[in-house]
Amino acid sequence: MQSFLLILPLFLYLAGAISSLWFSARPSKSVRWAFGCALGASFLSFLTSLSLLISGTSLRVSFPGFLPYTRFEILADGLSNYFIGIISLLACATTLFSFAYVREYFGRKSVGFLGFSYNIFLLSMILVTLANNALMFIIFWELMTVISYFLVIFEDTQEEARRAGFIYLVMTHVGSALILVTFFIFFQFTNSFDFDDFRQTGPTLSVILRSLLFLLTFIGFGTKAGIIPLHVWLPHAHPSAPSNISALMSGVMIKTAIYAFIRVVYSFLGADQLWWGLVVLMIGALSALLGVMYALMEHDLKRLLAYHSIENIGIISMGIGMALIFLSLKHYPLAALATIAGLYHVMNHAMFKGLLFLCSGSILQATHTRNIEDLGGLIKKMPWTAFYFLIGSVSISALPPFNGFVSEWLTYQSLLSGGMLSSVPIKVIAPLVGAILALTGALAATCFVKAFGITFLALPRSEHARKAQEAPPAMKMGMGLLALMCGVSGVLPTFFISLLDHVTVSLLNTSVSEKMIYPAGLALIPVESRFSSLSTTTLALLLLAFLPVPWILIRLFRPFRQRIHETWNCGIKLNPRMEYTATAFSNPIQMVFKKLYQPREEVRISYLKKPYFLKSLVYQSHITSIFEERLYRPIQQAILRLSHRVRTMQTGSIHTYLAYIFMTLILLLIFAR
Amino acid sequence: MILTKILLGLLQIVFLMALAPLVQGIIKKIKALFQSRRGPSIFQSYFDLIKFLKKDQVVSEQASWIFHITPYICMISVLTVGALVPVIGVSVPLGFAGDALVVVYLFAVMRFFMALAGLDTGSAFGGMASSREMMVASLAEPALLLSLFTLALTAGSLNLSGMVQKLADLKIAVISPSYLLVFVAFVMVVLAETGRIPVDNPTTHLELTMIHEGMILEYSGRYLALMEWSAWIKQLILFTLLANLFAPWEIHLLWYPPKILVLAILVACIESSVAKLRLFRIPDLLAVSTALSILALITLVLKGL
Incomplete structure (x- = not known):
């Protein structure tokens, strides 16, 4: 029964894809079929994976092979179920959003093809996480890459999109080639492509060979995940795709690389080398810091979000890197803690980044621009989108009690647990990486003050922004679902940690939920001793409980009265050109980190009469990538x-x-x- | 049992709220004495608050709901921090809800919304101040957390009450090179976080140097009272942390006022004897603070206690 429920969504996706193409002459019908099927399939596979995860069972379904070496077997173990759960949950939201969003393409583009690709894209991602055979894995992996390439160049009339697609294709194929080499090396030793055989033989290989395989895997999957310096495709490809696709690409597609990396390194290579973890940790720290630094200088809303994906992949890598370090030192409970930190951030990032990309889609549809310098004042025209974007911003900036904070807190705890080990280099490095994480978090908050403040607050800076309208209900529902998840996974982390415990049991044979969840299921503690604790549930209740204090204070002496008046502006009438711009907002950071950005500034002034009367002033500033x-x-x-x-x-x-x-x-x- | 604990926690918050304006008043008074002025009474901040709370307020026509929720959010976040920090007793009833990281990040919540409110009214003053505040805060964050990490590794706990307890248990042995380095780094960060000279000038209102005052420029009346009050409580909490982490002995009601008084005098002395730094020299100051805490960490790891 359960295996039927696992397979059924896959066929539903196929049905959605085919019917979408079939009805492509009638866009509305095509949309209903494509996204109707996708919604049903996503919801079903979410429920199935959740129930499998709660019961902690793994499921194996075999199909007869049709090619040599491709015994097609799917294995839904803890790790796969967790990722399928995330993919399907995000897919539910983006599908709801898509019902209304794709109307923008009616008459311009083939919506039938979009629906087809959308379904196949989701299908391929789920199959990647299910495949239990290297060849099948590679086939689905390539399917995912190619179909997402078509989605990146969906707006193929734009030069920018075609170029983005090309860079994406080249970079990911370099990665795929390395993954292929990895699997062929395994094949040399196991004479089989089954992951089960990899699992058995892998850990017995020599250290040098395994280290080589580790590097190949790290670079191969790292390219897809977008770690620095292999990230170049990401800021081009993600913004070019339609926003619902960007949400999926940033939210879950790059995470399939994390999934595969964990699978290969934990299970096939038997993570026992300290330097593997150090490499992942350092590259993670670099990606996190540089990702957010470049995001700060970006004024294209979707590119800004894409750079934040690099940052968050870096944060996830920090958790995974610490886990590899603990594994090599045989500290299994701590390894489980760090793995949970990384994996929880995988989910949280999927939720808030998905949300932010959907919001950016809603803004794009309303204003037809991605440049935040042309926006402003949208909070009055699009209150719901603004509210959801705020939730996303608060979550991604790791502010309590939202979900980003919880997973970053867990990451901090794993880093600090590293500081308590006996190995001296790690004792120094781990807390220093913690400081980098602190800087990253603070810069992310700065970036989202900019993104939210310039886009939504103050006066509109262009005609487009003045005429913006709120998104239709289906889009609001999609965004609302993700915003709700950001809150729930922030305030009730213990439930998700106990789910993740099944993942660590299947990966590491270590259960830590009893050590991590404080009696009564209220607070989280990092595994060993009472080092610290966190209860976002209590924090949220406290915050609410204090709400009456300011409310009473305001009404303490006399009834609350206020006058509406213009902003004080030195006696001049305020106009949009006087507002602080995004460039100006991030300029101090650019000045401070001049060495990194190497800005090239150019000012051209033409005078009517020197030196006081200007005719025009052109200011240009570029940063070097x-x-x-x-x-x-x-x-x-x-x-x-x-x-x-x-x-x-x-x-x-x-x-x-x-x-x-x-x-x-x-x-x-x-x-x- | 639980009820008395909660009551104690509430009492602590009321205590912080009541004392915060006084500390501000004392610092102002000492600064006035340094400048050979008589200065306002040390209770002036209370009178200001009451006056603000009685006044009607003017709200910008550009302001959205962000502007209206910010004073509430500032107040509730700072009060929540007040429930997590050991003040006049080592144990905190609600301490399990969050550790030192939560304190730092709740202050970040406050700053995030203040910066948004600064941008909300559309005036260039607010935007400028928000931008600068976020820059300073971004650079202060690693220094602050790294010094907290070093203390946590010294004490073996990141929970504030655990930290204070362990540091106190170490008795005189706690005074090690790394501890002193962390102290200096921490003081620098506290100056930046409370918006004091040399980072920000709390007494100017309409200069291009202002940071904190610029963000709240459009606030008036009751909202202003809330904003000012929460800033003062934040200042008192940071002083309390400084006092309890770096003088972790005799933590009770009797010794608390003298410790805070010493810190107030210290801050007033620094403010009176140092010139305000140019905006783009502030990163240097914070870099020094970060470097000191890195040194502290390395000393701790290599030499132990």
């Missing part, structure tokens, strides 16, 4: 030079080509007997 200029440009140029050399082989004459084929044949006959 170090990785693209220093790392990728040389590689790109080297490849171009090499291709130039190779081109001499291509004469264009068919005789030469026949000679090549003949030579290859002879070589093959000689060497490949």
Whole structure:
């Protein structure tokens, strides 16, 4: 019965995809079928994975293979169920949102194709987490990549989108190639592509080989996850896709790489090398810090959010890195704590980033611009979107009692537990990474004060923003669901921690829920001793309980009275051009970290009459993207030079080509007997 | 049993609320004495609060609901912090709800909404102040947390009451190089967080140097009372932390006032003897603070206590 419920959503997605194409001539019907099926499938698979997770069972379903080595088997264990739960929950929200959102494309683009890709995209993500065979995994992984490529270039009339799609395709295929190599090396030793065999043989391989495999896996999946310096595709690809797709890409697609990384390193490679954890931890810290730094300088709302995905992948990597360190030192309960910290942040990031991308979609639909310098004052036109965006901002800035805070708190606890170990380097490094996390969190808050403040507050800065309208109900429902989840997973973390406990049981054979959840299920404590504790439930109640204090104070002496009057502006009538802009807001940070950003500023002034009467003033400021200029440009140029050399082989004459084929044949006959 | 605990917790919060304006008044008085003025009475802050609470208020026509909820949020977050921090007794009834991190992040909630309120009215003053406040706070955060981490690793606890207890148990042995380095780093951060010279000037209103005052420029009347009061309570809580973490002995009602008085005098002395830094020199100050706490951490790890 349960296996039926596990499989049924997969076919529902297929049905949605096919019917969407079938009705593509009638957009409204196509939308109803595509997203109706997707909604049903997501809801069903959410319920199934949740019930599997609560009961702590894992499920195995085998299908007969149709190709050699591809015994198709799906295994829904704790880790898979957890990720499927997140994917389906986010998919429920984005699907609700999509019902109304895709209307924007009616008559412009093929909505049938969008519905098709949407369903296949969700299907491929779920199959990636279910596959129990390396070849099947690679097939679904590629399906996911290719279908998301088509979604990135959905607005293919825009040059920017096509370029983003190209970068995305190249980068992820470099990653896929490395993953393929990893699996083939495994195949050499196991003579099978089954993950079960990998699990058995993997940990017995030599340390050098396993370290090589670790690096291949880290780079391969790291490319998809968007860790720095492999992140270059992410800020291009995520903003180009339609917003509902961006939410899925940022919220869950990059997390499938985290899923696969955990699966390979924990189970197949038997994480026992200290430096693996250190590498993941350091790269995580770098990604988190640089991700948020670049986000601060970004004024394209969706690109800003994309950079924050890099930051959050970094925070997740910090948790996973600490877990690998603890595993190598055989501190299993602490490893479970750090794993939970990372995985909980996976879920929380999916919720608040999904929410923020949906809100940005709602803004985009209302104003047709992603540039926050053209927005402003939207809180009055779009109160609900503003409210949801605020919830998302508060969560991503890790402010209590919302969910981002809980998982960052757990990450801090794992880092500090590292500070109590006996190994001296880790004792220093772990708290320092904690300080980097603190800086990251504070900069994220700064960035979201900017993003929310400039977009929603004060006066509208353009005609578009003045004419904005609130999103339709379906979109509000999608956003509302995620906002609710941000609150629930923040205020009631103990429930989710006890779910995650089943994941650590299946991964590490270690149960920590009893050590982590304080009696009465109220507070969380980091595993060992009473180092510290956190009860967001109590915090939320306290915050509410104190609400009467300011309320009474305001009404203490006389009835509350207020006058509405204009903002004090040195006696001049306020207009939008006097407002603080996003560039100005983030400028102090740019000045402080000049070394990193290497800003190029240009001011052009033309005078009517020197020196007091200006005709015009043009100010331009660019920041240098170090990785693209220093790392990728040389590689790109080297490849171009090499291709130039190779081109001499291509004469264009068919005789030469026949000679090549003949030579290859002879070589093959000689060497490949 | 539980009821008395809750009552004690409430009493602590009322105590903080009542004392906060007085501390502000004392600092002002000492600064006035340094400047050879007689200065206002030390109770002036109470009179100000009462006056603000009686007045009607003017609200900008551009202001949205963010502007209206911010005073409430500031007040409730700072009161919640008050319930988590050991003040006149080592144990805190609600201490299980959050550790030192929660205290830091609840202050961040306050700052987040204040910065939004600064942007809300559309005036350039508010925006400028918000931008600067967020910059200063971003740079102060790693220094603050790193010094708290070093203390936590010294004490083996991140819960504030546990931390204070363990530090007190160490007796005189607690005074180690790393402890002193953390103290200096912490004082610098507290100056930045409370908006004092050399980071911000609490006495100016309409200068381009202002940070905290700029964000609340549009507030008047009762909202202003709430904003000012919560800022004072935040200041008192930071002083209390400083007092209880760096003089963790004799924590009870009798010794609390002298400790706070000493800190108030210290802050007034610093404010009177140092010039305000240029905005882009503030990062240097905070970098020094971060560097000191890194040194403290390394000393702690290498040398132990």
